[in-house]
Amino acid sequence: MKNIISFFADWFSFAGGQLANIRLADVFDILILASLFYLIFRFLRERRAARFFVGIVGLLLLYGLSVALGLHAIKYVAGLIFQVGILVLIILFQPEIRSALESVGEGKLRRLKFTSKRKREEKEIVSMIDAICEAISDIQRVKQGALIVIERTTKLGDIVRSGVELDANVNAYLLRNIFYPKAPLHDGAVIIRDRRVCAAGCFLPLTQDTDISRQMGTRHRAAIGMSEMSDAVILVVSEETSKISIAYNSRISHDYNYQSMREELLRILLPSSYEDVMQRQNGRNSVK
Secondary structure, eight states, X not given: OHHHHHHHHHHHHHXXXXXXXOOHHHHHHHHHHHHHHHHHHHHHTTSTHHHHHHHHHHHHHHHHHHHHHTOHHHHHHHHHHHHHHHHHHHHHTHHHXXXXXXXXXXXXXXXXXXSOHHHHHHHHHXXXXXXXXXXXXXXXXXXXXXXXXXXXXXXXXXXXXXXXXXXXXXXXXXXXXXXXXXXXXXXXXXXXXTTEEEEEEEOOOOOOOTTSOTTOOHHHHHHHHHHHHSSOEXXXXXXXXXXXXXXETTXXXXXXXXXXXXXXXXXXXXXXXXXXXXXXXXXXXXXX
């Protein structure tokens, strides 16, 4: 026990001395090294080598523990493993290493480094909106009903649990299949969370507002009720009139088409980038 306490006391004393002498160049050195480790992690996490590297981290922890506790046998064995570790890595993971080097040559890692998180999220949101608008327009065309909730900052866990939980990409084909009249989940609402289809067949609370027009059906009342208790955006397709409506911030608007629906969703979900997205879209259309 005294060895452990002494080890950590010496370590903290050493760390304090190093922090006192830290330079600006050291900060850049650490940031560059952290970026390198992050890129390696991004590259490996979807590959079989990731599990192997988890084992390496475990061995490092074991080696550090053996040094701290004075376990000489474990320290000796772990040292032998690390001596041949690089050669083993090269032999076992030759395909992954080659793929990484090819990615550097093609500039993939550079694009990954300089592509901001904000731009990636913006692209994903636009792709989600396009898929929803395509599905809603097709559902309207065949005179079917639909109810889609896009979750924002207010979490809708209770609503999700009322239906069947899913985890799928937002896809126009999937949404159309869910709302097909003979599908088992078509009567409820679809919940979209973090740009993924989170649940289907969910029950929404109905609005208690007595001033709502009697012409509005259950889907519209559920959409307004959902917008009253959260900041979600709710899209409705009326099965009777085939009209598209959007409920947001305790209000509901009607008579959307594909273009106006898309612009409204972009305005709500991408308020800071709305003008840029529309300008890029108009630029592409003018080129066409």
